[in-house]
Amino acid sequence: MEQFIVSARKYRPQNFSTVVGQSHITTTLKNAIRNQQLAHAFLFCGPRGVGKTTCARILAKTINCEHPGADGEACNTCQSCVSFNEGSSLNIHELDAASNNSVDDIRSLVEQVRFAPQAGKYKVYIVDEVHMLSTSAFNAFLKTLEEPPPYAIFILATTEKHKILPTILSRCQIFDFKRITTNDTVEHLEEICEKESIHADKAALQVIAQKSEGCMRDALSILDKIVSFTNGELSYQNTLEHLNILDADYYFRMMDCMLKQDLAGAMLLYEDINRKGFEGDLVLNGFADFIRNLLLSKDAKVAVLVDVVESFRNRYVEMASQLSAGYLVSALNVLAEAEINYKGARNKRLHVELALIKLCYLQQAIELVSDTGKKKLTETRPMNFRVLQPIAHPESLQQLSGSDRMPPAGQVGLAPKPQQPNQPQQPLHQPLHQSLPQPLPQPPAPPAPSASPAKTKGPVLMIEENIVTGKAKPSTPKLGSLEKLRQQVSSSAQNSTVIPTIFLTDEVLKLAWQEFVEQLKANRNPAAQSFELAELRVVDRQTFTVVTPNNLQQKFIDSERIPLSEFMQQRFHNRYLTFSVIVEQRDDFTMSVEIPLNSKERFQQMVEQYPLVKELKDRLKLELDY
Incomplete structure (x- = not known):
C-alpha cells in the first residue's frame, strides 16, 4: 500500500514559478540570482502558511544549481538539484529556532559556518521561527550575521517580525510575504483536484479558501479532510456541514423576517439554527459579517471587497437595494454590542434572542425618530443658527432701569436655575431671606438684534436667540421631531423667572452656615460640633474659606462637603459658589x-x-543621685 502524503507536502512548490500569490517576492529573488546580487542574509516574514520556508528552500536550491535557466530558475536535473530534491544535500542546513533557541545551539551553528562547502558555491542556513531565539542567542549571532564568509548565506523566517531585535533586522534584506487571495487559493485547489481526480464544486472551494484566511497550508489541510469525509465528492452543502459553517441562506431568510417585522418567523428560524448545534456567538458574528457585506454591496466602488461565494453575489446586491444604509449601520451596532456582551451573559440563548428582537423592530424605531416615518434620515433640514444678543451686565442694570443708585454689593446677580412659568416665586428658606435685602425688579427687555453691542455701556453678557434661516419655522412641529424639542427648550427659557444671585458677605454667610448646622443637629450628625467651632472667611463674592483648628475637625467638615456645597449654592442661587477647608492653630484651643x-x-x-x-x-557632705 502506497504511503499517503498530505497535499501540503506533496504539492509543495519546487521552483519560483509554482509559488502561489507571492510574485513580488519570487520576481525579486530571480532577478537577484540572475544579476548575481545576492545578499548574505535574508529575512522572510509574513503570516503562517504563505510560502516563507518554501521560498527559502527554492532559493537555496537555485543558487547552487549547476545549470540555472535564463529566467533564474533551477534546472532540477543537475547533481545539486537532485540531491536537494532527495533531501541529501550537504550545503543546506535547517534549524528550528522554536526548539533550538539557546546560546549553545547558535554557537554550534556558528562553528559550522567556518567550513567551506565541499560541492557547490554556497552553504545556506535556514533558521525557521527565528523570533523564538533568546536575547543571548541573538547577541551571539550578531557578528557572524554581519560579516559571514563569502560562501555562507543566512535565510531567517518568522511570523512575528516585531519580536526580532533591531540589530538583527538592520543586517538582513527583509521580504514581507502577504496573505494569499481567495481567487489564487481557489485556482490552486482546482489544479490539485484535477490532478487527484476529485470532483469539487467551485462554491465549495471558495468556502474552503475563505475559511483558510489566506493560508495555503490550511486550505490544503481542509481539502484533504473533506475529501476523506466525502470520498472525493466536494459539494457546497457537505463542505458547510464539515466546516461547521452556517449557510448564508439562513441569513437571507432572517433578514427577510426583519424587513417584514416577523418576530415569530425570526425566532423559529433561530430555533432551527440552534438545533443544528451552532453557538450563539457564531450566529451573531456570521450575521454581522452578512450585514457588512450588504452594506458594501450598496456601492459598486466597494463591492469588490465582498468576499462571498460567487453564486450569492447577485443575491446580496438585490437584498442591499431593499435596505437603507442607516438601518444596516444601526444593525451592525446592535450585533457588535451583543457579541461583546455575549461572554458575560448567563442565558446565552436569551441574549441572542434579545438582539434578534431589537433587529426586528429596528426599522420601526428609525421611522419614529425620522418625523413619524414621513421624513427619511437622509433629508436635509434647514440649519438653525444661534444669534448672540447682548444684554447689560448686572452691575449696569441701574442704567437700563433708570434707577438713581446701585444697590449694595452682593445683592444683584443672575441665577442659572429657572422656575416654572406663571408660578409665584417662593423663598426656599424663609429664615435666611427674611434677613436679606429684597432683590431688584426685573430689568427691561434687551435691545433689538439690530442694535450694536458696542453702544452698550459697561460689561456685557450674551444670551442665545434661536432663529431659522431659509424657511419659516413651523408653528406646530410634529411629534418626535428635533425641532419640537428645540422649541420646547426655547419657550421654557423665555418663560422662566430670573432669580437674583446673592453674593457672599460675612453676615449672610454666617446665617446660612448656622442654618446648615441646625440641620446637622436635627439629624444627630456628629460633625455638627466641628461646624460650630469652624471660622468663616469670605474671599470674594462667590468664594469663602473654612478654618479649622485641627485635622480631625477638617475631616468631619470634608465628610459633609457635597451636602454643604449643594446647600450653599441653593441658598445663594449661585452654582459657581465654592469653598475650601484649611487648618490653622488657634490660641484659644491650645x-x-x-x-x-x-x-x-x-x-x-x-x-x-x-x-x-x-x-x-552640705554639712554631711552628701551626694545626691539625680
Whole structure:
C-alpha cells in the first residue's frame, strides 16, 4: 500500500514559478540570482502558511544549481538539484529556532559556518521561527550575521517580525510575504483536484479558501479532510456541514423576517439554527459579517471587497437595494454590542434572542425618530443658527432701569436655575431671606438684534436667540421631531423667572452656615460640633474659606462637603459658589499639659521651700543621685 502524503507536502512548490500569490517576492529573488546580487542574509516574514520556508528552500536550491535557466530558475536535473530534491544535500542546513533557541545551539551553528562547502558555491542556513531565539542567542549571532564568509548565506523566517531585535533586522534584506487571495487559493485547489481526480464544486472551494484566511497550508489541510469525509465528492452543502459553517441562506431568510417585522418567523428560524448545534456567538458574528457585506454591496466602488461565494453575489446586491444604509449601520451596532456582551451573559440563548428582537423592530424605531416615518434620515433640514444678543451686565442694570443708585454689593446677580412659568416665586428658606435685602425688579427687555453691542455701556453678557434661516419655522412641529424639542427648550427659557444671585458677605454667610448646622443637629450628625467651632472667611463674592483648628475637625467638615456645597449654592442661587477647608492653630484651643518634674528639679524645688535641707546636705557632705 502506497504511503499517503498530505497535499501540503506533496504539492509543495519546487521552483519560483509554482509559488502561489507571492510574485513580488519570487520576481525579486530571480532577478537577484540572475544579476548575481545576492545578499548574505535574508529575512522572510509574513503570516503562517504563505510560502516563507518554501521560498527559502527554492532559493537555496537555485543558487547552487549547476545549470540555472535564463529566467533564474533551477534546472532540477543537475547533481545539486537532485540531491536537494532527495533531501541529501550537504550545503543546506535547517534549524528550528522554536526548539533550538539557546546560546549553545547558535554557537554550534556558528562553528559550522567556518567550513567551506565541499560541492557547490554556497552553504545556506535556514533558521525557521527565528523570533523564538533568546536575547543571548541573538547577541551571539550578531557578528557572524554581519560579516559571514563569502560562501555562507543566512535565510531567517518568522511570523512575528516585531519580536526580532533591531540589530538583527538592520543586517538582513527583509521580504514581507502577504496573505494569499481567495481567487489564487481557489485556482490552486482546482489544479490539485484535477490532478487527484476529485470532483469539487467551485462554491465549495471558495468556502474552503475563505475559511483558510489566506493560508495555503490550511486550505490544503481542509481539502484533504473533506475529501476523506466525502470520498472525493466536494459539494457546497457537505463542505458547510464539515466546516461547521452556517449557510448564508439562513441569513437571507432572517433578514427577510426583519424587513417584514416577523418576530415569530425570526425566532423559529433561530430555533432551527440552534438545533443544528451552532453557538450563539457564531450566529451573531456570521450575521454581522452578512450585514457588512450588504452594506458594501450598496456601492459598486466597494463591492469588490465582498468576499462571498460567487453564486450569492447577485443575491446580496438585490437584498442591499431593499435596505437603507442607516438601518444596516444601526444593525451592525446592535450585533457588535451583543457579541461583546455575549461572554458575560448567563442565558446565552436569551441574549441572542434579545438582539434578534431589537433587529426586528429596528426599522420601526428609525421611522419614529425620522418625523413619524414621513421624513427619511437622509433629508436635509434647514440649519438653525444661534444669534448672540447682548444684554447689560448686572452691575449696569441701574442704567437700563433708570434707577438713581446701585444697590449694595452682593445683592444683584443672575441665577442659572429657572422656575416654572406663571408660578409665584417662593423663598426656599424663609429664615435666611427674611434677613436679606429684597432683590431688584426685573430689568427691561434687551435691545433689538439690530442694535450694536458696542453702544452698550459697561460689561456685557450674551444670551442665545434661536432663529431659522431659509424657511419659516413651523408653528406646530410634529411629534418626535428635533425641532419640537428645540422649541420646547426655547419657550421654557423665555418663560422662566430670573432669580437674583446673592453674593457672599460675612453676615449672610454666617446665617446660612448656622442654618446648615441646625440641620446637622436635627439629624444627630456628629460633625455638627466641628461646624460650630469652624471660622468663616469670605474671599470674594462667590468664594469663602473654612478654618479649622485641627485635622480631625477638617475631616468631619470634608465628610459633609457635597451636602454643604449643594446647600450653599441653593441658598445663594449661585452654582459657581465654592469653598475650601484649611487648618490653622488657634490660641484659644491650645491645651496646657503638665510635665512631671525629674529628680533634680524636685530637689531644687524642695531647697527653695526649705533652705535648711541644702545646709544639711552640705554639712554631711552628701551626694545626691539625680
